[in-house]
Amino acid sequence: MKAAIYTAYGPPEVLKSTEVDKPSPTDNEILVKIHAATVTSGDIRLRSSDFPALFWLPARLIFGLFKPKKRILGHELAGVVEATGKNISKFKVGDHVFGTTTMLSGGSYAEYICLPEKWKHGVVDYKPKNLSFKEAAALPIGAMTALFLLEKVNVNQAQNILVYGASGSVGSYAVQLAKYHGATVTGVCSGSNFDMVKSLGADHLIDYKKTDFSKLDHKFDIVFDAVGKTSKTKAKNILNKDARFVSVKMMTKEKTEHLSKIRTLAEEGKLVPYIDRSFPLDDIVSAHEYVDKGRKRGNVVIEVFPT
Secondary structure (H helix, E strand, O other), X not given: OEEEEOOOOOOHHXXXXXXXXXXOOOOOEEEEEEEEEEOOHHHHHHHHOOOOHHHHHHHHHHHOOOOOOOOEOOOEEEEEEEEEOOOOOOOOOOOEEEEEXXXXXXXXXXXXXXXXXXXXXXXXXXXXXXXXXXXXHOOHHHHHHHHHXXXXXXXXOOOEEEEEOOOXXXXXXXXXXXXXXXXXXXXXXXHHHHHHHHHOOOOEEEEOXXXXXXXXXXXXXXXXXXXXXXXXXXXXXXXXEEEEEEEOOOOOOOOHHHHHHHHHHHHOOOOOOOEEEEEEHHHHHHHHHHHHOOOOOEEEEEEOOOO
């Protein structure tokens, strides 16, 4: 099968399209024919070994000290179950699924992958019926991260929330999920992305290039850092008493119930993936080069088996 592999840390050019052996499912796995994957911030970080200084050595010990242990990147996917192990009870051949590859030995930049029906770090579920494979692949990581952090601060309809980085993957879902809970949402992003963020439900918009959000007169109940580029210290002047600050730099956990909730919200039309650009698997280098620029809106999708 075709896959994009990397055997050294570095720029996008370390990714190479090649032929590798097609995997076979064990008794507790499903074999998925991947139709779409994505380029997440996690993929970029692992490819370039761009870890915070404090965590650089522990991360390299986990992911490969001198070269990557996991040759195939790709944290999200959507596809079709092609085969099942004898102990699989939930899925059957032909099911359309979506999910993550977190802490598995292989990623989704490949034509096929074997996924456990259940495992400690990642999740897989039925694909939302109303979404394409491309749209479904763009949901799991960003939407689950936003959901986890918003549940952490008990977002509700009485609150004012500021989403810093509202046009990114996590930010775009944070805006929609906060609006789903009835909150009033202020999105901080580039002025060129105002139309996009407004279409997702934001009530107010701030251009970070023109206005320092931390100097606003208005106070917020929640400040959600969706890009990991600000801090509670920076935001303290706009936080109400007992207000909460959350950031994608915090630890999160993938939960089956979260992925199921995301599927339900997507099927109800209350959660919509925003796809900036799509690239074929053979053009994986260009996809990473584009994301490396730091200007992507929403999600960047990799088409493996286009439909």
